[in-house]
Amino acid sequence: MLEQLVKEIRAGGTLETRVLATHLSTSPRLVQAMLEHLQRAGVIRSYVNCGEGCQGCGLSEACNTQRHSTVPLWQSEPLD
Amino acid sequence: MNDCHTTTVATRPFFIRQNMPLIALAGQPNVGKSTLFNLLTGLNQHVGNWPGKTVERRDGTCSVDGHQYGVVDLPGTYSLTANSPEEIIAREFVLREEPDVVVAVVNAANLERSLYLVAELIALPSPLVVALNMMDVATQEGIHVEPEVLQAALGVPVVPMTATRSTGARELICVVQETLDAHSAGAPHLPEIRADHRQVLAEIAQHIAGHVPQPYPAAWVALKLLEGDVEITRTMKTALSPDKWEAAHAVLRQHDDALLAIASGRYEWIGRMVRAAVVQPKIGQVSLTKQLDEWAAHPFWGLVILAGILGLVFWLTFTVGSPVQNWLATRIVGGLSNLAGQLLENTTFWLKGLIVNGVLGGAGAVITFVPIMVIFFAAFGLLEDLGYMARAAYVMDNLMHLMGLHGKSFLPLFLGFGCNVPAIMGTRVIDSKQSRLLTTLIAPLVPCTARMAVVAFLAPAFFGPRALIVSWGLVLFSLMILVLSGSVLNKVIFKGQRSAFIMEMPLYHLPNTRTIGVLVWQRSLSFLKKAGTNILAMSVVIWALSVLPGGDLNHSYLVQFGKFIEPVGRWMGFDWRLTVALITSFPAKENAIATLGVIFGNSPNAGLVQTLTSTFSTATGLSFLVTTMLFIPCMATVAVIRQETNSWGWTLLNIALFLVISITAGAGVYHLALAIGL
Numbered sequence: 001m002l003e004q005l006v007k008e009i010r011a012g013g014t015l016e017t018r019v020l021a022t023h024l025s026t027s028p029r030l031v032q033a034m035l036e037h038l039q040r041a042g043v044i045r046s047y048v049n050c051g052e053g054c055q056g057c058g059l060s061e062a063c064n065t066q067r068h069s070t071v072p073l074w075q076s077e078p079l080d
Numbered sequence: 081m082n083d084c085h086t087t088t089v090a091t092r093p094f095f096i097r098q099n100m101p102l103i104a105l106a107g108q109p110n111v112g113k114s115t116l117f118n119l120l121t122g123l124n125q126h127v128g129n130w131p132g133k134t135v136e137r138r139d140g141t142c143s144v145d146g147h148q149y150g151v152v153d154l155p156g157t158y159s160l161t162a163n164s165p166e167e168i169i170a171r172e173f174v175l176r177e178e179p180d181v182v183v184a185v186v187n188a189a190n191l192e193r194s195l196y197l198v199a200e201l202i203a204l205p206s207p208l209v210v211a212l213n214m215m216d217v218a219t220q221e222g223i224h225v226e227p228e229v230l231q232a233a234l235g236v237p238v239v240p241m242t243a244t245r246s247t248g249a250r251e252l253i254c255v256v257q258e259t260l261d262a263h264s265a266g267a268p269h270l271p272e273i274r275a276d277h278r279q280v281l282a283e284i285a286q287h288i289a290g291h292v293p294q295p296y297p298a299a300w301v302a303l304k305l306l307e308g309d310v311e312i313t314r315t316m317k318t319a320l321s322p323d324k325w326e327a328a329h330a331v332l333r334q335h336d337d338a339l340l341a342i343a344s345g346r347y348e349w350i351g352r353m354v355r356a357a358v359v360q361p362k363i364g365q366v367s368l369t370k371q372l373d374e375w376a377a378h379p380f381w382g383l384v385i386l387a388g389i390l391g392l393v394f395w396l397t398f399t400v401g402s403p404v405q406n407w408l409a410t411r412i413v414g415g416l417s418n419l420a421g422q423l424l425e426n427t428t429f430w431l432k433g434l435i436v437n438g439v440l441g442g443a444g445a446v447i448t449f450v451p452i453m454v455i456f457f458a459a460f461g462l463l464e465d466l467g468y469m470a471r472a473a474y475v476m477d478n479l480m481h482l483m484g485l486h487g488k489s490f491l492p493l494f495l496g497f498g499c500n501v502p503a504i505m506g507t508r509v510i511d512s513k514q515s516r517l518l519t520t521l522i523a524p525l526v527p528c529t530a531r532m533a534v535v536a537f538l539a540p541a542f543f544g545p546r547a548l549i550v551s552w553g554l555v556l557f558s559l560m561i562l563v564l565s566g567s568v569l570n571k572v573i574f575k576g577q578r579s580a581f582i583m584e585m586p587l588y589h590l591p592n593t594r595t596i597g598v599l600v601w602q603r604s605l606s607f608l609k610k611a612g613t614n615i616l617a618m619s620v621v622i623w624a625l626s627v628l629p630g631g632d633l634n635h636s637y638l639v640q641f642g643k644f645i646e647p648v649g650r651w652m653g654f655d656w657r658l659t660v661a662l663i664t665s666f667p668a669k670e671n672a673i674a675t676l677g678v679i680f681g682n683s684p685n686a687g688l689v690q691t692l693t694s695t696f697s698t699a700t701g702l703s704f705l706v707t708t709m710l711f712i713p714c715m716a717t718v719a720v721i722r723q724e725t726n727s728w729g730w731t732l733l734n735i736a737l738f739l740v741i742s743i744t745a746g747a748g749v750y751h752l753a754l755a756i757g758l
Binding site for chain 1 (some may be wrong): 158190192193196337339340341343344347348350351354369370373377474583
């Protein structure tokens, strides 16, 4: 399952956890757990917010991890 | 839990081992492990450091029904791989000290995350009991966990509890005692790895057989070698003879993908456990989100819906916002201008001009934007709170991929709808310098709120009832130019680089009116602050240039400058006034309106909108709107481009690119509009 997720990530593009869960025949929560695992393993990294770049941005709240409209983001690390 | 307290002072584990059964509490961070430890041991605990480490060590004692137990709080760990000092300490303790029972504390509200450590602990020799903690949180989130079913699926005892409410701890210790009495680790159901890797695992086990140092179990060591565990690899390299090590290492080298295969097996095991024991939350909300996303996140229909929503926002703006804006312009700002003109009749010409034409004509015109901005802010706030904005960005990115654009430009695009400044900052997420520069170049093509507000203000002036369709078309046109520019640049420089961007879209939910209200208030206040400072200053400068040196507009510096650059404006059908308005939008996009306000002045009978309607043709209006949408980014954005690229060359190239795009598009649209008789 994790191997399949890594394959999807390495294929590139923009992926969404619910769509990934459908592809892997599992739940979005398990996909999130696996993404966190891959983050700890250094395969992907997450973005909590955009730092000072958010100042003045109308959508900055979307990156605030404390709110229900949080949009967690991860990005794959470049392959060696 | 008072029953759990003894009168003895806490001692080191080796001492506890001599007198009473030892319980090790293991778990991931933030699952309530320390709360449980405190509940069990009360004041009978000792805090220090693990030998040779700066990691905190806590141990203590507790007693229940006359039985005494030593309790050790292991460091919080996600797994038993040697990724961190905490993980090494936890696994070395479990393997070397051989606690009589290991209690794995898991979060009932997120078993998917918590069970990975259980998947590792369950394979070790010490008997395992699972403390299903945070049951209250699970209930609050609508997650129903069935402990009996989980127990049957895991093959080890499971005890539901809520440590923060002191419930379940006594039952946990009772189950620990039953496990101790049984003198058995039970019949746990272990995770499996893929068949081809099982063969490899057996091969490695064969190579290391008879050489595994105590107290490590041989099967566990073979698995950790296959996982590429650094510590175990080092240990076995020392323990094996060079020939044996070379043979084992040769097998490992051929299967360096085994780490994923093993972890994958564990996640499949977790999936089975969760499917068996957990009823997922808020089925209605999840299935509603799923159903809505079949359309909203669809590669084609998602774009149609996005276009429809944008159209709806503009319709609201023109139906509700524009009449209020017109009223403010004619009755309030126009009325104030009239009143100020009368009051200042006998003062100096410059004071009257400054107040009536500079302040009220310029900044006053921009303040009439407020109803339009409020509608924009409320609409985007509503969509954001509803959970739709993430879908908008997702479907846009799908389109960009179809056009060959790089996926990493997603985040800048997402931010750009609000403001181009954070959009440029957002390009920091891109690793490759070339990709970052290219995304920086095209990100300002996403129409920001300020540009959309200018369009919302001017479109009714030039197009009357057709303003809605024109505004909608302008936004789509702008995005189309972005896609085309990006496609060309991507083919030239990205050269097929691929990486992934993974996002988690929030569930749809009913918007919170207070949240939206606060958001609209804060953003409107911020807009008014901008109108009262930067835009006001620019209005005064424009007014000063319009009256200097002799007090006559026709011979002013502004007109001289406008006439000088007018030939370029003519390509797009502009006279000197529109050309100057366009150029003054560089400091802030809203200045285009302020400048037109200063140049045309205010009248109590006709606001700026009406004046523009009677002055310019439809073709000129359309060309002006297109050019404004695509014109060079505002000064703040350009400053950020300079900061992020650290190059004047790239900054000037960006300005040049937008000048070429906007002038070409404006001129093209103008001549096309004339050709079709507009």
